[in-house]
Amino acid sequence: MKINSVKGVKKAEIMLYTLSTCIWCKKTKQLLNDLGVEYNYIDVDTLTAEDKEKLTVEIEKWNAAVSFPTMVINNKEAILGYQPDDIREKLKI
Amino acid sequence: MSEIPGTKIEELHEKLRKEAGNSGYYLNPDKEFTLDLVKSLLINEERFGYPACPCRLASGKREEDLDIICPCDYRDRDVTGYGACYCALYVSKQTSKGEIPVKAIPESRPGKQERLKMAQEQNKQTKETPFPSKLPLPVYRCKVCGYLCARPEPPDICPICKVTKDRFERFI
Numbered sequence: 001m002k003i004n005s006v007k008g009v010k011k012a013e014i015m016l017y018t019l020s021t022c023i024w025c026k027k028t029k030q031l032l033n034d035l036g037v038e039y040n041y042i043d044v045d046t047l048t049a050e051d052k053e054k055l056t057v058e059i060e061k062w063n064a065a066v067s068f069p070t071m072v073i074n075n076k077e078a079i080l081g082y083q084p085d086d087i088r089e090k091l092k093i
Numbered sequence: 094m095s096e097i098p099g100t101k102i103e104e105l106h107e108k109l110r111k112e113a114g115n116s117g118y119y120l121n122p123d124k125e126f127t128l129d130l131v132k133s134l135l136i137n138e139e140r141f142g143y144p145a146c147p148c149r150l151a152s153g154k155r156e157e158d159l160d161i162i163c164p165c166d167y168r169d170r171d172v173t174g175y176g177a178c179y180c181a182l183y184v185s186k187q188t189s190k191g192e193i194p195v196k197a198i199p200e201s202r203p204g205k206q207e208r209l210k211m212a213q214e215q216n217k218q219t220k221e222t223p224f225p226s227k228l229p230l231p232v233y234r235c236k237v238c239g240y241l242c243a244r245p246e247p248p249d250i251c252p253i254c255k256v257t258k259d260r261f262e263r264f265i
Contacts, residue, residue, distance in 0.1 A: 019147070019149075021137060022180070023126065023130055023133070024197045044150055045151070056150070065202070066204065066205075067202075068149070083197070
């Protein structure tokens with residue numbers, strides 16, 4: 001499974017689940033890029049059916065609706081959807 | 094995946110804009126934003142054979158994804174409730190005039206298990222109330238726009254929102 005890493009300042013352990021076609025996911029990635037923070041992301045729609053199934057189970061733990069983007073911070077909490085204010089607050093930026 | 098030509102994106106955008114205008118819907122006036130969504134619809138059309146919502150995870154099986162083929166079954170209630178649909182391709186009149194800002198909204202689509210349960214119940218209900226009832230014809234409802242028609246079968250294309258026959262349900 002391909003996990004993409006974006007280099008930057010490490011504010012937290014960020015795992016971002018996205019879709020390659022989703023505009024709100026693109027906006028979330030853009031925000032993190034603009035903030036210059038380090039994060040990992042997976043474009044779930046580009047995976048094999050088997051990997052999609054596996055990740056869906058993982059995302060469901062954080063977000064019952066399995067909607068995108070789902071941003072998991074420090075494996076402790078998640079921000080659902082494009083929430084720029086929440087993201088800044090949680091990353092203390 | 095092949096790159097989608099810009100002319101194709103512009104053409105589809107124009108078609109959707111006209112269709113929306115003719116039936117009382119509004120496309121998001123932010124053209125750059127909207128063109129990006131239209132491009133994603135074309136990408137999904139190419140990879141799945143139907144334009145699944147760009148902002149939702151499609152299974153690739155048409156039957157399972159029917160409710161999220163654009164325009165999706167959730168568009169109208171989200172446009173009414175939030176001023177925009179989930180991906181924000183379609184917006185309300187107020188939003189289209191810039192009176193309400195476009196924001197990300199919560200997901201209205203039920204989870205997979207719940208969707209399966211709802212489909213089963215719907216099936217059961219239809220079976221338990223077989224036609225003919227007291228009416229001379231069954232009534233079909235477009236799940237996307239709510240258009241109702243009394244005829245032997247639903248139309249091939251919804252005259253209001255242009256979705257296909259498989260998006261209709263028996264209403265009465």
